Amino acid sequence: MKPTLSVLLGLLLLAGCQSGSNKSERGPVSSDAPIRVVATTSMIADLVRVIGQPYVSVEGLMGPNVDPHLYKASEGDVRLMSAADVVIYSGLHLEGKMVDIFEQMESRNLEVHALAASFAPSDLLESSYFAGNHDPHFWFDVSLWGKAASTVAAILATFDPLHATQYAENLNRYEALLQTTDAEIRTLVNQIPQEMRVLVTSHDAFGYFGRAYGVEVKGLQGLSTATEAGTADVQELAAFVAERKIPAIFIESSISPRGIEAVREAVRAKGFDVQIGGTLYGDALGSPGSNADTYVGMVLANAQTLVSGLASDSNLGQ
Amino acid sequence: MEFAIDIRDMTVAYRDKPVLWDVDLQVAPGVLIAIVGPNGAGKTTLIKASLGLIKPAAGSVLIHGKPYAQQRKSVAYVPQRGSVDWDFPTDVLDVVTMGLYGKLGWFKRPGKEERVDALKALSQVGMEEFANRQISQLSGGQQQRVFLARALVQNADVYFMDEPFQGVDATTERAIVDLLQNLRKQGKTVAVVHHDLQTVSEYFDEVMLLNVRRIASGPVGSEFTEENLRTTYGGRVAFVSALSAKQTS
Amino acid sequence: MEFISQIFSDYTLRTVALGAMLLGLTAGSLGGFALLRRQSLLGDAISHAALPGIAIAFILTGSKAPLVLLIGAAIAGWIGAALISSVTTRTRIKYDSALGIMLSVFFGFGLVLLTFIQRNPDANQAGLNSFLFGQAAALVERDVLVILGIGALVLFLMNLFWKEFKLLSFDPDFTGTLGFPVPMLDRLLTTLFVVAIVIGLQTVGVVLMSTMIVAPAAAARQWTDKLGVMIVLSGIFGAVSGVSGAMVSSWIPGLPTGPMIVLIVSGIVFFSLLLAPNRGLLFRRLREWKAGKELRIEAVLVDLYTLASQHPSAEYPHSERVLDVMSTMTGPAKKTLRVLNDLGLARPIDSPIGR
Numbered sequence: 001m002k003p004t005l006s007v008l009l010g011l012l013l014l015a016g017c018q019s020g021s022n023k024s025e026r027g028p029v030s031s032d033a034p035i036r037v038v039a040t041t042s043m044i045a046d047l048v049r050v051i052g053q054p055y056v057s058v059e060g061l062m063g064p065n066v067d068p069h070l071y072k073a074s075e076g077d078v079r080l081m082s083a084a085d086v087v088i089y090s091g092l093h094l095e096g097k098m099v100d101i102f103e104q105m106e107s108r109n110l111e112v113h114a115l116a117a118s119f120a121p122s123d124l125l126e127s128s129y130f131a132g133n134h135d136p137h138f139w140f141d142v143s144l145w146g147k148a149a150s151t152v153a154a155i156l157a158t159f160d161p162l163h164a165t166q167y168a169e170n171l172n173r174y175e176a177l178l179q180t181t182d183a184e185i186r187t188l189v190n191q192i193p194q195e196m197r198v199l200v201t202s203h204d205a206f207g208y209f210g211r212a213y214g215v216e217v218k219g220l221q222g223l224s225t226a227t228e229a230g231t232a233d234v235q236e237l238a239a240f241v242a243e244r245k246i247p248a249i250f251i252e253s254s255i256s257p258r259g260i261e262a263v264r265e266a267v268r269a270k271g272f273d274v275q276i277g278g279t280l281y282g283d284a285l286g287s288p289g290s291n292a293d294t295y296v297g298m299v300l301a302n303a304q305t306l307v308s309g310l311a312s313d314s315n316l317g318q
Numbered sequence: 319m320e321f322a323i324d325i326r327d328m329t330v331a332y333r334d335k336p337v338l339w340d341v342d343l344q345v346a347p348g349v350l351i352a353i354v355g356p357n358g359a360g361k362t363t364l365i366k367a368s369l370g371l372i373k374p375a376a377g378s379v380l381i382h383g384k385p386y387a388q389q390r391k392s393v394a395y396v397p398q399r400g401s402v403d404w405d406f407p408t409d410v411l412d413v414v415t416m417g418l419y420g421k422l423g424w425f426k427r428p429g430k431e432e433r434v435d436a437l438k439a440l441s442q443v444g445m446e447e448f449a450n451r452q453i454s455q456l457s458g459g460q461q462q463r464v465f466l467a468r469a470l471v472q473n474a475d476v477y478f479m480d481e482p483f484q485g486v487d488a489t490t491e492r493a494i495v496d497l498l499q500n501l502r503k504q505g506k507t508v509a510v511v512h513h514d515l516q517t518v519s520e521y522f523d524e525v526m527l528l529n530v531r532r533i534a535s536g537p538v539g540s541e542f543t544e545e546n547l548r549t550t551y552g553g554r555v556a557f558v559s560a561l562s563a564k565q566t567s
Numbered sequence: 568m569e570f571i572s573q574i575f576s577d578y579t580l581r582t583v584a585l586g587a588m589l590l591g592l593t594a595g596s597l598g599g600f601a602l603l604r605r606q607s608l609l610g611d612a613i614s615h616a617a618l619p620g621i622a623i624a625f626i627l628t629g630s631k632a633p634l635v636l637l638i639g640a641a642i643a644g645w646i647g648a649a650l651i652s653s654v655t656t657r658t659r660i661k662y663d664s665a666l667g668i669m670l671s672v673f674f675g676f677g678l679v680l681l682t683f684i685q686r687n688p689d690a691n692q693a694g695l696n697s698f699l700f701g702q703a704a705a706l707v708e709r710d711v712l713v714i715l716g717i718g719a720l721v722l723f724l725m726n727l728f729w730k731e732f733k734l735l736s737f738d739p740d741f742t743g744t745l746g747f748p749v750p751m752l753d754r755l756l757t758t759l760f761v762v763a764i765v766i767g768l769q770t771v772g773v774v775l776m777s778t779m780i781v782a783p784a785a786a787a788r789q790w791t792d793k794l795g796v797m798i799v800l801s802g803i804f805g806a807v808s809g810v811s812g813a814m815v816s817s818w819i820p821g822l823p824t825g826p827m828i829v830l831i832v833s834g835i836v837f838f839s840l841l842l843a844p845n846r847g848l849l850f851r852r853l854r855e856w857k858a859g860k861e862l863r864i865e866a867v868l869v870d871l872y873t874l875a876s877q878h879p880s881a882e883y884p885h886s887e888r889v890l891d892v893m894s895t896m897t898g899p900a901k902k903t904l905r906v907l908n909d910l911g912l913a914r915p916i917d918s919p920i921g922r
Contacts, residue, residue: 066685074682228823231704231816235579262579262705269578369744395744406603406737407792416734420745425727452792468741 026085029055029160038084040095041068042285043139044115046295048088051152051170055163059084064287067254069096069225081105081112086159088152091116092124092136094283096224111159118151119144125207127223135223137283140209142182142299146175181296188303189213192311199306200241200249202259205282215306220259229259238266241274248277248309254284277309320383322347322476322507323368328377330360330367337363338374341532345524347382347475348505350498351535352512352521355528356551361511362398364528365478369395381476391420394474396465398481404453410464411449414439417468439471440464444493459490466497477501477508484513495521518542573817574810579704580817586706586714587809587828590767593718594776595783595805596725597763599798600756602784603736608663609648609757610780612670613764614773616647618677622684625695633710637765644761647673652753701772703824704816710770717766721759732756733794775825779805782832789843808832860906867903871913884916 029035034057039045045060052058061077062068068090073081078101081087089095089102091114105112116124116136123144125135138144153171157164189197197214199206203221210217220229220237241249241263249264251257260276267274280302286292292301323345330338338360345351353361367374370386381389394417414436415428422428428436440446443463448456456464462482469477482494498521501508512518518525519538526535527542527550534546573580594610601607620643621636628635647669654665681695725732734742735752743749760780767776783804787797812828841848870893875881890900907913 063686071685072682228700228702228825229704230820230822230827231579231583231813231824232818232820232822234583234704235577235817236820238579256702258702258705258707262582262707265582265707266577266579366740371740371743390744390746393744395741397738397740401740402738403603407788407794407797408733408737409792413737416737416741417745419730419734420747422730424731427730454792 029162031055035156035160036083036085038081038087040071040089040098041283042066043295043298044088044090046285046293047145047149048152048156050174050294051149051167052156053170055160055166056156062284064285064290064293065253066284067225068094068283071095072097073101082110085111086155087112088155089114090136090139092134092138093224094136096226111155113151113155115148115151118147123147125211133223135204135207137205137223138208139295140206140299140302141212142178142185143212144208145295146178149174149178177296181300184300185213185303188307189215191307195244196246196310198244198246198310200237200246200260200263201280202250202252202255202257202282205252206280209302220263221255225255234259234262234266238263238270241267242270242272245272246274246310248275250277250280250305250309252282253279253286254282275309278305280305319346321345321380322349322382323509324380324383325364325368326378328364328367328379329375330363330372330377331375336530338367339531341377341528343509343526343532343535345507345509347507348502349524350502350508350510350522351524351526352510352518352538353526353528354512354515354518354550355533359529359550361528362480365395365480365509365511369393369478389476391472392475394469394472394477396469396477396479396482399458399461399465399484404456404461406453408453409449410440410445410451410453410456411436413453413464414467414471417471420472435471436467439467442470443467443497457487459486462486462490463493466494470497475506477506479508479510481511481513483517515547574814577817580813582708582711583704583706583817583824584810584813586711586770587703587813587824588806589711589714589718589809590771590776591779591783591805591807591809591828591832592802593714593721593763593805594767594779595787596722596798596802597760598780598782598784598805599787599794599801600725600732600736601760601780602788603794604756605662607781607784608666608777609651609760610764611773611777612651612666613644613648613761614768614777615670615677616673617641617644617765617768618674619643619680620646620677621695622677622680626680626684631695633713633769636769640768641761641765643673643677644765645758648757648761649754652757701768701770701775701825703771703775703813703828706770714766714770717762721763724755724759728752728755771825771828775829778829778832779808782829782836783808786832786836786839789839789846792845804832804835808835863903864906867900868907868912870900871907882916 027033031054034055035052037048037052037056037058039048039058039060041062042060042064045058048056048058059080061073061080062071081101082105087105087110089098089112093099095102102112102114116134116138119138124138127133127135139148149171153167156167198216198218199210200218200220202219203225204217204219204223206215206217206219209215218237218240220233221227240246249260249267251260257276264274264276281292281298285294285298286301290297292298321344323343325341325343328338328341328343329336337358341360341364343364353364355361363372366372367377368379368386379386381393386393411433415432417439418428418432418435422432437446437449440449443466445460445463445467448460448464453461453464466479466482469479483491486494498508498510502523510522512522519542522538524536525538525542527533527546529550529552533550534541534543574584575581598607598610601609617640620639620641622639623643624635624639625631651662651665651669654660654668655662660668684695731742731747731752734745734747735749735756739749739753742752764776764780767779784797784801786804787801790800791797808828808831811831812824815831816822816824816827839847842850844850867890870890871885873893874885874889875883887900887904890904904913904915908915
């Protein structure tokens with residue numbers, strides 16, 4: 001029994017050592033030997049692909065409709081990240097259950113970067129629940145996403161100075177696209193009558209959107225979906241919607257719709273017929289093939305859903 | 319003559335270890351028989367397997383000529399006192415009434431008639447004043463009497479009892495013996511797993527010596543011998559000679 | 568008081584309170600039988616075993632409809648309970664170990680399946696992993712109607728098989744000899760547990776449902792020695808916890824409903840363990856203390872008598888210390904002597920011999 005045990009332990013140790021060794025074999029970057037990037041959310045994966053093409057190969061950990069607040073990394077994920085050239089995550093505790101993993105990798109001097117580092121404190125929204133903590137959903141402000149894009153370009157250029165010009169080109173093109181997108185969103189939002197510019201949704205994901213585009217935002221759960229809403233929270237939100245006669249409330253793609261559905265029933269019981277205006281993409285992109293499988297597609301789709309819910313003629317005058 | 323109890327080839331194995339092996343037991347009606355043997359001899363197993371509570375590897379049981387499954391209403395079981403949690407929230411009368419649940423069948427709740435029958439059974443064991451007492455407040459002897467009443471209320475022909483004399487006071491022991499005598503007078507048959515070798519010849523007509531196999535069975539006079547006891551207990555019984563001397567005197 | 572009327576007027580509070588009350592009532596009542604059969608933690612095991620059922624139901628049907636997931640949860644929970652039973656009877660493994668093993672194995676398997684589902688880019692699986700953790704505040708009328716219907720059925724069956732379940736819980740062997748099919752009754756009772764737990768899972772979650780099976784029954788046991796009263800009381804405790812939890816959660820924003828219910832029912836258990844007459848800890852201590860006092864009075868009195876009988880006169884005084892030494896109990900006789908004096912049974916005498 002004893003010799004077998006020590007052989008087993010020896011094998012385990014060896015296996016552990018393996019995962020760190022791949023990186024030193026990294027050769028020059030080309031489209032055939034791209035930079036291996038691991039991104040956490042689908043938005044980040046999309047961003048890195050756009051900025052880094054054709055010299056990156058991106059693996060996203062979280063697929064569409066996956067909730068990053070609750071996502072637990074598997075053994076396979078950790079190995080993937082250890083073997084990657086660069087790891088990029090969002091930060092500000094968005095990937096709430098992976099914080100320890102990132103800290104560990106940073107201490108091992110792996111190439112791990114948080115996009116949240118792109119921002120000055122004035123860019124960020126502070127959490128109303130915990131002073132010193134910030135709202136991590138910055139990507140809904142398109143201008144902030146532009147800053148994140150610059151950060152990605154800088155990371156890639158540092159790792160691969162050979163193709164720095166390519167990354168700069170991609171960045172410029174993308175920034176132009178983001179500017180048009182930002183303007184489009186503003187136009188769409190302005191179609192909503194002022195008093196109905198209220199976004200009621202499952203959790204406090206849209207704070208940055210609200211600040212950037214002048215929309216009042218209310219979420220049922222707090223900043224993280226790990227919390228559970230109480231009866232009073234449902235009641236307050238229902239009272240708010242009924243009082244302000246907001247025509248539509250919204251569910252999110254990565255969260256159970258039950259909370260918002262309960263709010264809807266409560267509002268209806270108060271005599272006001274509120275609709276579920278549609279599904280917003282909260283913490284993840286849509287499925288591939290849908291109109292929301294890229295960042296730009298996603299924010300536009302959200303804005304359109306918002307408009308059709310709040311500004312449609314059938315809802316006016318209620 | 320039709321046997322009251324006719325057990326044949328009873329074999330029970332527990333994970334490839336034989337607990338009962340090829341055991342036969344024939345008991346004529348109106349007989350009080352003691353089943354004795356050392357710990358782990360399979361005495362409780364014999365009863366449980368015969369009553370269908372354990373699945374035997376082989377064996378058949380006839381009660382008054384018919385298979386046990388058809389004769390349930392004629393057989394009453396008094397399990398060991400320790401097999402039940404006496405802290406259960408119920409009273410004495412309720413436990414005795416449980417003996418009538420078989421007669422009531424599915425869903426029907428016990429009524430006035432059942433209450434009368436249960437009280438009658440309680441008076442047979444001298445416990446009618448305890449009818450509304452919580453079973454957690456009973457002494458060992460009182461608990462045993464309640465179990466007996468629960469069996470009596472079934473008006474069975476054949477009784478299987480598992481160590482009814484274990485841990486009871488002298489008064490209760492006398493009461494149980496009287497009860498057994500009464501049953502015998504009524505022509506009932508009682509098979510009792512008995513732990514006290516000293517009282518076998520005094521209380522019982524017949525005895526079965528069991529240690530995985532049937533060592534011997536039959537009238538106490540002829541079968542409760544020093545030799546049989548030695549075979550059954552493997553030399554672990556002191557006073558063997560005194561015991562067998564007692565019953566010959 | 569206007570707050571109390573809100574229970575009827577406000578849709579959310581009314582619905583959540585009613586749903587929680589019905590769940591508490593059903594699970595609490597059934598929990599009585601679980602407690603007596605020493606299967607209280609079965610609720611926890613079934614709750615956790617349901618997870619792979621939910622995942623598989625989703626994988627097979629692609630639907631997140633509550634009914635579909637419920638059926639998946641019920642089947643998995645049932646299989647888990649059945650496996651625990653057969654492992655216990657067929658192997659050396661004890662009941663609590665079997666419970667722990669099944670709970671971990673099933674739940675782990677469920678987590679693996681959920682991770683697998685997450686990886687599939689086409690899956691619309693939002694909220695699947697929160698299925699087990701529930702959101703009591705999100706109850707709507709339709710949910711409450713389902714709970715009412717199923718809860719009523721469960722309670723009806725429990726009442727129908729009342730004497731059979733009582734018999735089974737008290738003495739399963741004896742039940743068999745009466746001709747009742749013990750395995751079938753056992754499975755029926757288990758099915759009732761599974762159903763009661765599963766209807767609550769998606770509304771209030773794992774922790775709350777397993778609490779509702781254990782806690783109200785444990786509390787109720789403290790107050791009565793009659794089975795019927797115990798079951799009813801258990802149901803009442805469950806119902807009251809449900810309503811109170813909903814109300815407290817409605818009163819203070821930011822307090823999640825499910826955990827509030829758990830806190831309240833835990834408070835009821837704690838209170839019952841301490842203060843119930845007869846079985847409560849405090850009352851037992853009080854009784855012990857009183858009995859001890861009476862014992863000491865008797866003992867000292869007997870000692871005094873013994874001392875006095877050795878002298879021609881009962882007036883012959885003895886020093887207190889003599890009594891201290893004579894008594895085999897700890898504690899000085901001083902206090903007891905005072906009591907005896909009050910009772911008129913003993914008298915202190917000042918004496919040069921010393922106190």
